[in-house]
Amino acid sequence: MTVKLSRKAREGLVRRRELLAAAEAVFSKNGFFKTTMADIAEEAEFAIGTLYQIFKSKEEIYLSLVDGKVTAYLTEVEEQTRAAVGGPAKIEALIRTKLNFFEHNRNFFRIYVAEWSGFEWTAKSAFGERIWKKLLSHLDLIAGIVDEGVKTGEFKRLASQEAAFALNGMMNATIFHWILGNQPPGSLVAKTALLKDLFLTGIHQA
Amino acid sequence: MTVKLSRKAREGLVRRRELLAAAEAVFSKNGFFKTTMADIAEEAEFAIGTLYQIFKSKEEIYLSLVDGKVTAYLTEVEEQTRAAVGGPAKIEALIRTKLNFFEHNRNFFRIYVAEWSGFEWTAKSAFGERIWKKLLSHLDLIAGIVDEGVKTGEFKRLASQEAAFALNGMMNATIFHWILGNQPPGSLVAKTALLKDLFLTGIHQA
DNA sequence: CGTGAATTAGAATGCCTGTTCAGTCTAAGG
DNA sequence: CCTTAGACTGAACAGGCATTCTAATTCACG
Numbered sequence: 001m002t003v004k005l006s007r008k009a010r011e012g013l014v015r016r017r018e019l020l021a022a023a024e025a026v027f028s029k030n031g032f033f034k035t036t037m038a039d040i041a042e043e044a045e046f047a048i049g050t051l052y053q054i055f056k057s058k059e060e061i062y063l064s065l066v067d068g069k070v071t072a073y074l075t076e077v078e079e080q081t082r083a084a085v086g087g088p089a090k091i092e093a094l095i096r097t098k099l100n101f102f103e104h105n106r107n108f109f110r111i112y113v114a115e116w117s118g119f120e121w122t123a124k125s126a127f128g129e130r131i132w133k134k135l136l137s138h139l140d141l142i143a144g145i146v147d148e149g150v151k152t153g154e155f156k157r158l159a160s161q162e163a164a165f166a167l168n169g170m171m172n173a174t175i176f177h178w179i180l181g182n183q184p185p186g187s188l189v190a191k192t193a194l195l196k197d198l199f200l201t202g203i204h205q206a
Numbered sequence: 207m208t209v210k211l212s213r214k215a216r217e218g219l220v221r222r223r224e225l226l227a228a229a230e231a232v233f234s235k236n237g238f239f240k241t242t243m244a245d246i247a248e249e250a251e252f253a254i255g256t257l258y259q260i261f262k263s264k265e266e267i268y269l270s271l272v273d274g275k276v277t278a279y280l281t282e283v284e285e286q287t288r289a290a291v292g293g294p295a296k297i298e299a300l301i302r303t304k305l306n307f308f309e310h311n312r313n314f315f316r317i318y319v320a321e322w323s324g325f326e327w328t329a330k331s332a333f334g335e336r337i338w339k340k341l342l343s344h345l346d347l348i349a350g351i352v353d354e355g356v357k358t359g360e361f362k363r364l365a366s367q368e369a370a371f372a373l374n375g376m377m378n379a380t381i382f383h384w385i386l387g388n389q390p391p392g393s394l395v396a397k398t399a400l401l402k403d404l405f406l407t408g409i410h411q412a
Numbered sequence: 413c414g415t416g417a418a419t420t421a422g423a424a425t426g427c428c429t430g431t432t433c434a435g436t437c438t439a440a441g442g
Numbered sequence: 443c444c445t446t447a448g449a450c451t452g453a454a455c456a457g458g459c460a461t462t463c464t465a466a467t468t469c470a471c472g
Contacts, residue, residue, distance in 0.1 A: 033239035033240075034239075036458085036459060036460080037459075037460060037461080038459080038460095041422095046420085046421090047420060047421040047422055048421080048422065048460090048461085049419095049420065049421055049422065049461095049462080049463085050419085050420060050421075052460095052461070052462080053419080053420085057460080057461080058459095058460065058461090088410070110323070113323045114323055117316070117319045117320055117323055146409065149409075154410070155409045155410060156409055156410070158400070158404075158409060159400065161383070162380065162383070162397070162400060163404065163409055165379040165380055165382070165383045166376040166379055166380060166401065166404055167376075168379055169375035169376045169377070169378055169379025169380070169382075170372040170373075170375045170376050170379075171375070172375055172379070173371040173372055173374055173375025173376075173378070174368065174371055174372060174375070176371070176375075177367070177368070177371045191368065194364070194365065194368060195372065197408075198364075198369065198372055198408065199408055199409060200408045200409060200410040201407065201408040201410050202403075202404065202405055202406045202407040202408035203352065203355075203361045203362055203364060203369055203405060203406060204294070204360070204361060204362070204406040204407050242428085242429060242430080243429075243430060243431080244429080244430095247452095252450085252451095253450065253451040253452060254430090254431085254451080254452065255431090255432080255433085255450065255451055255452065256449080256450060256451075258430095258431070258432080259449075259450080263430080263431080264429095264430065264431090
């Protein structure tokens with residue numbers, strides 16, 4: 001049985017979602033520091049005062065946004081890689097899912113990268129710390145896939161952590177490139193095969 | 207014949223260098239926005255007013271710092287890759303030079319990444335634009351190496367731009383990982399072989 | 413309709429920080 | 443031992459912005 005929410009509660013959730021969508025648009029364009037509460041309010045078509053009814057600070061809006069998106073992303077990746085069977089297939093699922101996610105969340109990518117670079121929140125609040133841990137756990141997942149492949153003999157014997165970082169870097173760079181070039185929708189996921197091939201067999205002529 | 211600088215001019219250059227070193231320390235710790243002129247002044251042991259004698263704004267300090275470092279880095283990479291002969295050797299030279307540079311410039315890496323992510327200077331000044339162009343030209347250099355290898359048959363026929371981005375991403379991620387883990391000096395360049403191997407032949411068991 | 417509780421709006425507040433500037437110090441030249 | 447040009451200093455200034463506050467508005471309910 002789903003919990004029945006009061007109309008009030010439902011409206012509250014809608015407002016929250018709308019606010020976060022607006023915040024994403026503004027933060028991804030200007031970054032955390034150059035975005036003002038007035039910008040967010042205008043984009044969301046709320047008054048400034050209303051923002052403070054929904055979140056208690058600018059920081060909380062930002063972190064809430066990042067946490068929600070990152071969690072959605074990680075969940076998707078986790079599901080897809082778990083479903084795939086065998087090292088190469090898991091790698092492919094990982095790449096495809098990541099490319100697909102950011103193809104549909106272009107704006108968010110900038111925020112994601114900023115979060116990775118750790119520049120926005122050097123002094124991490126407890127909340128920021130939680131997001132950081134999630135991002136790191138994602139790398140463990142990748143390393144786990146590589147590790148398993150090494151054990152089954154599908155992959156070379158190599159440092160799985162290093163490989164995981166490298167793959168993650170490759171993917172990020174590719175997404176970045178795609179966004180910079182303002183490529184058409186659909187064309188990012190299409191790079192899955194290229195990346196998979198590169199990661200599995202390198203560029204050297206056999 | 208080298209130009210003879212007056213004592214004044216020489217002292218001026220020293221002050222400038224000292225200021226930039228202090229700025230690097232502070233900016234790399236807290237990022238552009240959370241760093242105040244007071245922070246820089248304290249670190250440099252100058253009064254705030256003195257900073258404005260050497261540079262005309264906070265932005266100019268930052269950009270000057272980044273431009274100097276990026277230029278030094280690019281010059282080094284350019285020289286080393288030019289000296290190496292053959293695709294694989296050029297790739298190795300590129301990787302080794304990059305790892306070596308950031309091994310000796312840990313602090314700067316954060317600034318470099320932030321600059322790449324484009325988050326700090328979304329609305330680019332003419333000066334910021336110049337740095338951005340330099341970073342992009344670096345990618346062309348990498349792509350050029352790959353391209354050449356493709357032509358000589360050393361490398362597979364593949365999109366050289368994509369490969370260049372992927373390699374760059376791999377390297378960045380590796381450096382990032384190394385810095386995060388607070389690894390001992392010397393151990394970053396040591397990863398050259400691993401990265402070269404990964405990029406050339408992938409992780410798949412032959 | 414009338415009432416008051418909840419919600420909204422955006423003006424006002426106060427802090428923070430980049431930049432300036434008026435005074436102080438230093439030292440080279442006479 | 444002056445003089446004075448230039449370097450240095452940090453307190454004061456001004457603008458910007460997160461947050462708060464209260465008057466105006468809406469809305470549920472009788």
